[in-house]
Amino acid sequence: MNKPMIKILVVEDDAADFMLVKQSLLKSDRNQYNVQHISEYNAASEALYQDDCDLILLDYFLGSHSGLELLQQAKTLQFKRPIIVMTGSNSPELDDMLMKEGAADFIPKDELSTALLDRSIRHAIERKEAEFKIAELVRKDPLTGLGNRYIFEEHMELAIARAARKKQHLAVIFLDLDRFKDINDSLGHHVGDLLLTLMGDRLRRAVRKSDFVARIGGDEFTALIDNIENVEEVNHILEKISREMCRPAPVSNTTLDVTVSMGVAIFPHHGQMAMELMQKADMALYESKAQGAGGYHIFTDRLQARLIHGLETEKELRHALRLQQFELFYQPQIDLDTGAICGLEALIRWNRSDGQVMSPIEFIPVAVRSGLIVPIGCWVIEAACKQLQLWREAGLNVPVSVNVSPRQLKFHGFxxxxxxxxxxxxxxxxxxELELTEEALIENGLNQAAMLGVIRNTGVGIAIDDFGTGYSSMRYLREFPLDRIKIDKSFVSEAGITGLREPAITQSILSLAQGLGLSVVAEGVETNEQKQQLQSQGCRVCQGYLYYRPLKLADLEPVLRQAGGISSNDRHS
Known part of the structure; x- marks a missing residue:
C-alpha cells in the first residue's frame, strides 16, 4: 500500500534540531514526508504567502523573533495550513497562549518521536480540514454553491496582498441581471432561483480556474480576476463574460433572453483597500445600468469626482435636514379648456448655506443612494399637507401633487x-395626489396595490409620473388603483422644435388612458403649437414653461388669488 505523501515545512534555526526532526519524520511507517527546511524568520514569513506545504513544524525561538509572531502573521493572512509549534520549554502557560493564537499543537522537543509527530501531524491536518469544510459551508451561497460576500471579501484581502507584493494588477467585477425582478414577478421565484443558479454556473465557467466568483445577494454576482496585465485584457474578459452569460437561458420549460450589466474597479489604480475597490466597482455598475442594459463600465476619474461630490453632498444633506433648509416650489397645472389653474405640483428646492438654491436634479440621486430620500420625502408630504391647510383657511382650494420615490414607498412607516x-x-x-414612477410600481410589486388602495380610499389620488420612460406594463395599469397618467416631457418638447416631439406617442398614451378611465396631464409644454396639438388629441391638462415655471410661495399666492384658486372643472374628470 502506498503511504500518503505529506509536504512538511520545518522552520528551525538550529541545524542539529532540524536533523533530529527530519530523521524522526523519515522513519515513519505510516506516512511519507517531503521535508523542506527554513532557518530564518523572514524566509518563514515569506513562505506564508507561498502556501506551498501541507503543514508547518515551527520552532518557537527563531533568533530575535518568536514563533508567536509568525502565528499572529499567519492568522492575519488567514493561512489555511496547520502549524505545530516545537519548543524546549515545557510550559502550560506557553501552550495555552500558542493554542489561542492558532497553533494546531504544541510539542516539547525533549518528547519528540516518530510516533508523536505522526499522531500530531495527522490530527492537525484532519482537524484543519474539518474546520475548513465547516467554514466553507458557512461562507457558501446555498442556492448557487458560489462563495458569499463574506468569503469574497476574504479572498479580496488576500489577493490584494499578493498583488501588492508581486506588483501586479487585479480586477473586481460587479455584475447583476437586468430586470431580474420582472422575471421573479411574472414567472415566480422558483424560475428566478433556477436562472440565478444557471447564471452562477456560466460566470464560473467564463473565468479562469484561478479566479474567484461569488453571489453577494439577490441577483448580484462578483468576480475577482488577478494577474491582470492591462485595461485591454480587462475588456476582453468582460466581453467573454457577457457572451457567456447573455446566451438564451433555458429555464423551466421556457427560454429567457437575459442581459447582465457590469462595473469594474482595478487594483491599484482605483484603490488599495478591498472595501474601496468594491465601492468603486459598484459605482461603475450603477453607471453601466444608467447607460442601458447589457453593458459594462470601468471606474473612471469622473466617477471618482462624482463619488467625492456625492459624499460631500450627503454630509450637507444631513445638515440641511437638521436645519430645515428645504423649500417647496409649486408649478401650476392648467386646464386647457379654460386656461385656469387646476392643480399644482410640489417641487423641492434646497436653500444651501452658501445662498445657492439647488435643484432636485442635483441632490435627489444622492439622497436616493444614501437613503436620505425617506426623511426628505416625509418632509415634503408634511410641508405640502400643512400648506394645503393654510390655503384652505385663506379661502384657496388648490389640489397639490407630490412625488414619491420607490425607496420611500418601500419604507415601512410610509x-x-x-x-x-x-x-x-x-x-x-x-x-x-401622489406621483409614483413606473419604477416604483415595478420595484414594489403588486403586493403594494393593497396599500395604494388604502391610500386612495382616503381621497388621495395616485398618478404615474414620467409615463412611457420606464418599463410600461398593461398589467400594472390594470391592477394598481390609479387616477392619472403624466406624459413625460421628453415626448412633448425638445429644443428647436415648436410642435410635439412625439405626437404618435402622446396620442397613444391619451387613447390608452381614455380606455382605462384615467385622466392625463402633459408635462413640459413650452409652445402654443404643442398646447394646440395636445388639445386636439384630447388632452385636457398640462404644465410647462408656456404657462408657469415652478414658483416660490410668495410669487405663487398672488397668482392663485387672481385666478380665484382653481378651475371649476375637476382635474381628474
Whole structure:
C-alpha cells in the first residue's frame, strides 16, 4: 500500500534540531514526508504567502523573533495550513497562549518521536480540514454553491496582498441581471432561483480556474480576476463574460433572453483597500445600468469626482435636514379648456448655506443612494399637507401633487406617516395626489396595490409620473388603483422644435388612458403649437414653461388669488 505523501515545512534555526526532526519524520511507517527546511524568520514569513506545504513544524525561538509572531502573521493572512509549534520549554502557560493564537499543537522537543509527530501531524491536518469544510459551508451561497460576500471579501484581502507584493494588477467585477425582478414577478421565484443558479454556473465557467466568483445577494454576482496585465485584457474578459452569460437561458420549460450589466474597479489604480475597490466597482455598475442594459463600465476619474461630490453632498444633506433648509416650489397645472389653474405640483428646492438654491436634479440621486430620500420625502408630504391647510383657511382650494420615490414607498412607516399628515392637517379628499414612477410600481410589486388602495380610499389620488420612460406594463395599469397618467416631457418638447416631439406617442398614451378611465396631464409644454396639438388629441391638462415655471410661495399666492384658486372643472374628470 502506498503511504500518503505529506509536504512538511520545518522552520528551525538550529541545524542539529532540524536533523533530529527530519530523521524522526523519515522513519515513519505510516506516512511519507517531503521535508523542506527554513532557518530564518523572514524566509518563514515569506513562505506564508507561498502556501506551498501541507503543514508547518515551527520552532518557537527563531533568533530575535518568536514563533508567536509568525502565528499572529499567519492568522492575519488567514493561512489555511496547520502549524505545530516545537519548543524546549515545557510550559502550560506557553501552550495555552500558542493554542489561542492558532497553533494546531504544541510539542516539547525533549518528547519528540516518530510516533508523536505522526499522531500530531495527522490530527492537525484532519482537524484543519474539518474546520475548513465547516467554514466553507458557512461562507457558501446555498442556492448557487458560489462563495458569499463574506468569503469574497476574504479572498479580496488576500489577493490584494499578493498583488501588492508581486506588483501586479487585479480586477473586481460587479455584475447583476437586468430586470431580474420582472422575471421573479411574472414567472415566480422558483424560475428566478433556477436562472440565478444557471447564471452562477456560466460566470464560473467564463473565468479562469484561478479566479474567484461569488453571489453577494439577490441577483448580484462578483468576480475577482488577478494577474491582470492591462485595461485591454480587462475588456476582453468582460466581453467573454457577457457572451457567456447573455446566451438564451433555458429555464423551466421556457427560454429567457437575459442581459447582465457590469462595473469594474482595478487594483491599484482605483484603490488599495478591498472595501474601496468594491465601492468603486459598484459605482461603475450603477453607471453601466444608467447607460442601458447589457453593458459594462470601468471606474473612471469622473466617477471618482462624482463619488467625492456625492459624499460631500450627503454630509450637507444631513445638515440641511437638521436645519430645515428645504423649500417647496409649486408649478401650476392648467386646464386647457379654460386656461385656469387646476392643480399644482410640489417641487423641492434646497436653500444651501452658501445662498445657492439647488435643484432636485442635483441632490435627489444622492439622497436616493444614501437613503436620505425617506426623511426628505416625509418632509415634503408634511410641508405640502400643512400648506394645503393654510390655503384652505385663506379661502384657496388648490389640489397639490407630490412625488414619491420607490425607496420611500418601500419604507415601512410610509403609510402611517401619510395618514397621520392627512388627519393632522385635515386634508380633504381630492386635494392631495401622489406621483409614483413606473419604477416604483415595478420595484414594489403588486403586493403594494393593497396599500395604494388604502391610500386612495382616503381621497388621495395616485398618478404615474414620467409615463412611457420606464418599463410600461398593461398589467400594472390594470391592477394598481390609479387616477392619472403624466406624459413625460421628453415626448412633448425638445429644443428647436415648436410642435410635439412625439405626437404618435402622446396620442397613444391619451387613447390608452381614455380606455382605462384615467385622466392625463402633459408635462413640459413650452409652445402654443404643442398646447394646440395636445388639445386636439384630447388632452385636457398640462404644465410647462408656456404657462408657469415652478414658483416660490410668495410669487405663487398672488397668482392663485387672481385666478380665484382653481378651475371649476375637476382635474381628474
Amino acid at each position: 403609510l402611517k406617516q401619510l395618514l397621520n399628515c392627512i388627519k393632522q392637517y385635515r386634508v380633504p379628499p381630492g386635494m392631495l
